[in-house]
Amino acid sequence: MAAGDAGSARALSVTVVDACLRGGGGADGGRGGGGSPTAVLDDAPLTDEERRRLPVELGTSHAVFVSAGAAGAPVGAAGAPVGLRFFTSAGELPACGHGTVAALAVLAERAGAERAAAERFECELRTPARTFSGHCVRRGDRLEAMFEPGPVEAREATATERELVLPALAIGPGDTAPGVRAASLGRWRLLVPVRTxxxxTALAPDLDRLRQACERTGLLGCYVHSVPDSHGVLAARMFAPAIGVPEDIANANSTACLAATTGAGVGAGAAAGRLVVDMGDSLGSPATVIATTGSRDGTGAGGARVEVGGAARIARVVRWSP
Structure with missing residues (x-):
């Protein structure tokens, strides 16, 4: 059934969040607009087919299902771990960065009545793969959320990945910059730098060819990004037709992968590095993702620590019937 049908006894309340708003440190530096519309709702006894259908019917790329980790605890109650599951029209994902930002915004909003406006909301989050922490602070009508996405694996792109994937992206001659890499936060994707x-902006990939290439190589998709300027600001586009997302408005996990592989700010005595990535302009919904990197122990010996996230705003609450 369509969103807004409250006649069914199974009608569920769904919060649509604009996640990773522009203006969180990006080129415009403004109040913040755009973002990636993401559906967030308390988990319910739904089939996987119904979970896949929800983002389609609500016009979002992803849906996030949140559940209490302790029996009888309200979802989002202080101290209670919260489970997250992520779905697109193609099925379940092990992780979703802007989905995590959206979930944190909803959980912080629920806790807001008991907290001072600028007080930091912290929450333990669980996915089927791991447990991690996130935090969120309200600033005006925006909720700024960050989380640690976990250890990033990285390697050189294989010859097969290059041969199948890069032609499908249709990057102009001479526009590819050195340093094509593969990185993973549960699923491998290619990080492809371009010079400008x-x-x-000019990219017009063959999405059907790219989908076939990603399916054949087991890749989630391709994160194509410009070279960072001296302030760590760049732009990126994420193409993931193999998971039902031709182009993502905002992709926080791939941004975290890029931050980890560049190693900005990691090392003895180094201050935390910062990447500010503008996305979504080609889709008419400008977004900004922020990633910070630093050493875990302050000396560089403890390895890299990455946090990623962005600003979010509650857009609307609707009723949806499976």
Whole structure:
């Protein structure tokens, strides 16, 4: 049934969040607009087919299902761990960065009545793969959420990945910059640098060919990004037709992968590095993702620590019937 049908006894309340708003440190530095519409709701006894259908019917790329980790605890109650499951029209994902930002915004909003406006909300989050922490602070009508996405695996792109994937992206001659890499936070994706924002804007990939290439190589998709400027600001586009997302408005996990592989700010005595990534312009919904990197122990010996996230705003609450 369509969203807004409250006649069914199974009608569920769904919060649509604009996650990773522009203006969280990006080029415009403004109040914040755009973002990636993401559906967030308390988990319910739904089939996987119903979970896949929800983002389609609500016009979001992803849906996030949240559940209490302790029996009888309200979802989002202080101290209670919260489970997260992520779905697109193609099925379940092990992780979703902007979905995590959206979930944190909803949980912080629920806790807001008991907290001072600027007080930091912290929560333990669980996915089927791991447990991690996130935090959120309200600033005006925006909720700024960050989380640690977990250890990033990285390697050189294989010859097969290059041969199948790069032609499907249709990058202009001479526009690819050195350093094509594969990285994973549960699923492998290619990180493909291009020399300029103009080259990124001009991309018109063959999405069907890219889907087939990603399915054959087991890749989640391709994160194509410009070279960071001296302030760590760049632009990116994420193409993931193999999981039902031709182009993602915002992709926090791939941004975290890029931050980890660049190693900005990691090392003895180094201050935390910061990447500010503008996305979504080609889709008419400008978004900004922020990633910070630093050493875990302050000396560089403890390895890299990455946090990623962005600003979010509650857009609307609707009733949806499976």
């Amino acid at each position: 924002r103009a080259a990124l």
